[in-house]
Amino acid sequence: MAELKIGKPGDRLQALGLGSCIGLVLVDKVTHVGGMVHVMLPHSSVSRDKKPTPAKFADTGVPLLLEEVMRAGAIRSRLIVKLAGGAEMFSFAGQNAPKLAVGTRNAEAVREHLKELNLRIDREDCGGTHGRTFEVDLDTLRFTVKVVGRGEVEL
Amino acid sequence: MGESVDKLTELQIDTIREISNIGMGNAATALSQMVSSAVNITVPRADIVDVADIALMMGGEEVPVAASYVQVVGEARGHLVLAYQTDDAHRLIELIAPGTPLDVMEDEMARSAIQEIGNILSSSFLRSLSDLTRLNLLPTVPAVAVDFAGSILTYIVASMYEITEQLVIVQTEFHIGSETINGLCVFVPEPGALQTILSSLGVGG
Numbered sequence: 392m393a394e395l396k397i398g399k400p401g402d403r404l405q406a407l408g409l410g411s412c413i414g415l416v417l418v419d420k421v422t423h424v425g426g427m428v429h430v431m432l433p434h435s436s437v438s439r440d441k442k443p444t445p446a447k448f449a450d451t452g453v454p455l456l457l458e459e460v461m462r463a464g465a466i467r468s469r470l471i472v473k474l475a476g477g478a479e480m481f482s483f484a485g486q487n488a489p490k491l492a493v494g495t496r497n498a499e500a501v502r503e504h505l506k507e508l509n510l511r512i513d514r515e516d517c518g519g520t521h522g523r524t525f526e527v528d529l530d531t532l533r534f535t536v537k538v539v540g541r542g543e544v545e546l
Numbered sequence: 547m548g549e550s551v552d553k554l555t556e557l558q559i560d561t562i563r564e565i566s567n568i569g570m571g572n573a574a575t576a577l578s579q580m581v582s583s584a585v586n587i588t589v590p591r592a593d594i595v596d597v598a599d600i601a602l603m604m605g606g607e608e609v610p611v612a613a614s615y616v617q618v619v620g621e622a623r624g625h626l627v628l629a630y631q632t633d634d635a636h637r638l639i640e641l642i643a644p645g646t647p648l649d650v651m652e653d654e655m656a657r658s659a660i661q662e663i664g665n666i667l668s669s670s671f672l673r674s675l676s677d678l679t680r681l682n683l684l685p686t687v688p689a690v691a692v693d694f695a696g697s698i699l700t701y702i703v704a705s706m707y708e709i710t711e712q713l714v715i716v717q718t719e720f721h722i723g724s725e726t727i728n729g730l731c732v733f734v735p736e737p738g739a740l741q742t743i744l745s746s747l748g749v750g751g
Binding site: 407408409410411412431432437478479480481482493494497520521522523524537539540 | 606692695700707
């Protein structure tokens with residue numbers, strides 16, 4: 392959680408047990424250099440830390456991921472953009488509906504910040520009420536999403 | 547991540563552990579009434595933990611768990627989650643409602659059993675907390691989820707992060723007959739609620 396990892400061919404990037412969090416991957420389709428950020432909340436303004444961890448929030452984590460993958464040598468125009476997560480794990484009936492909807496707001500915030508950076512989403516698997524493990528193999532550029540009781544599918 | 551609360555004194559943490567023990571004792575009595583054998587619930591650990599470590603307490607991010615979640619309303623607001631690894635959940639259901647389909651992943655009846663157990667435990671836990679503090683504390687109807695431990699627990703953490711940084715984690719063991727079933731109780735007080743509770747017990751600060 393709240394991590395940013397950069398990898399090269401031979402590495403796997405993974406976000407285990409995403410609930411409302413989002414795993415976002417940017418990877419150069421030619422060199423297979425890429426990175427993953429695991430964001431927990433939409434906006435860093437809510438942080439009470441004096442120095443908030445940028446990877447924890449969509450507004451700071453998305454630009455940081457772009458910066459870091461480009462620093463590692465990825466070319467912006469060749470980036471594959473995929474994301475997963477943003478679920479609401481508990482659904483309440485009627486009046487108990489949580490007003491927080493943090494998963495939905497996370498997905499919206501990540502999309503918004505990608506758009507601001509002119510990064511087009513290739514594939515995403517967001518929302519619903521189930522958790523996910525999101526993984527990419529940087530050798531093969533195979534992206535997978537694993538769901539409890541349903542196994543693994545390619546994204 | 548450093549969000550653990552270090553402002554609480556030893557006395558306050560001891561108090562939390564003690565009220566958790568009493569609350570879980572009450573919950574055990576309620577559960578005993580449902581099963582033929584006596585139920586003991588012990589609290590080997592009650593702590594304020596770092597939010598990043600919360601999934602590890604259930605054995606890892608990808609461990610499948612069954613969880614019930616109630617919101618606490620009244621004079622101190624908060625959130626109460628009870629979670630069990632699915633194997634523990636199945637054994638708990640078998641002891642409490644023998645003959646119920648066990649697979650919490652597939653069976654609506656098994657999920658209902660988890661919801662009902664969550665209801666009984668949460669209600670009796672809060673009733674004892676109410677009695678001790680003389681605060682009016684009530685649970686909503688529980689919601690149930692069966693999923694990765696990481697997904698469920700970080701969802702609670704993320705949902706609460708914008709409003710609070712205090713998490714009270716109570717690790718529980720249910721002893722029913724010769725069986726020991728492990729569970730995790732996570733109480734997340736909303737801002738000020740933990741202080742309200744501690745003040746009403748004379749250890750505010």
